[in-house]
Amino acid sequence: MKRIQRTDLIVLKSEKSGENHRLVTMFTENFGLVRALAFGASGSRSRMRATSAPYCRSDGELYHDPVKDLWRITDLNGKNLYDGIRGNLKKFYTVSFMSEVVLKTYGGGDERVYKLFAKTLDLIDRSDNDKEVGILLILYLWRYLWMNGVLPDLSECSHCGRDIMRGESVFYKGDGLFCCSGCISSSSLELNQQAIEYLYKTSTMTYEKALSVESDESSLISLNKCLIMIVQALVEYPLKSLKSGGAFI
Numbered sequence: 001m002k003r004i005q006r007t008d009l010i011v012l013k014s015e016k017s018g019e020n021h022r023l024v025t026m027f028t029e030n031f032g033l034v035r036a037l038a039f040g041a042s043g044s045r046s047r048m049r050a051t052s053a054p055y056c057r058s059d060g061e062l063y064h065d066p067v068k069d070l071w072r073i074t075d076l077n078g079k080n081l082y083d084g085i086r087g088n089l090k091k092f093y094t095v096s097f098m099s100e101v102v103l104k105t106y107g108g109g110d111e112r113v114y115k116l117f118a119k120t121l122d123l124i125d126r127s128d129n130d131k132e133v134g135i136l137l138i139l140y141l142w143r144y145l146w147m148n149g150v151l152p153d154l155s156e157c158s159h160c161g162r163d164i165m166r167g168e169s170v171f172y173k174g175d176g177l178f179c180c181s182g183c184i185s186s187s188s189l190e191l192n193q194q195a196i197e198y199l200y201k202t203s204t205m206t207y208e209k210a211l212s213v214e215s216d217e218s219s220l221i222s223l224n225k226c227l228i229m230i231v232q233a234l235v236e237y238p239l240k241s242l243k244s245g246g247a248f249i
């Protein structure tokens, strides 16, 4: 493998290291999650000072030492600093949540996930209303679960095995599983027909097309809750971003 590598990337985490270096965790298009040292990036004159901060997207030049399997960032040519995300709490916490899930699932699969992640950030950054940011998270999480091969089955009760009919609600019972109305417990979360139709209808659309589909507020609220719970169960670890920013997501 060549030692100098170029890739599109988004910074997910950036910690100070030593006097003025930074240890940066990035989601990269070509190599998945990469942790690399950016020498001098905390210095006031460093070109990488701004671009090594979380949620910046860059065309990166990375040096890889194949013997020690260590990465170093040699250049981060900023493509999008996503100021829109940093200037809005809902956007910021939504992206923090998405990032934490990517970190905890080791990049979640292949380079398709990177493309999906980057596209979602682009649209969240540019969005001018909170409802749209919420919808983008729903569209993203459903696709993310699908790409990870863990899309829940909404057509059959996981408890009694009976087929769920069209027009019927399904109930989330935890651990990524859904059941029918006959098998619910008091804590089950309902996804009604409108919510299910919305998911199925938008699942094969581009984001641009999906954003123009009519959606009612209560379906979006239950889908948001439900998908976050499924992702939380998948990660098997209490997500910090939900604790700190749950009220905004």
Ligand SMILES: [Zn+2]
Pocket (backbone or CB within 6 Å): 157, 158, 159, 160, 161, 162, 179, 180, 181, 182, 183
């Ligand atoms: Zn059942």
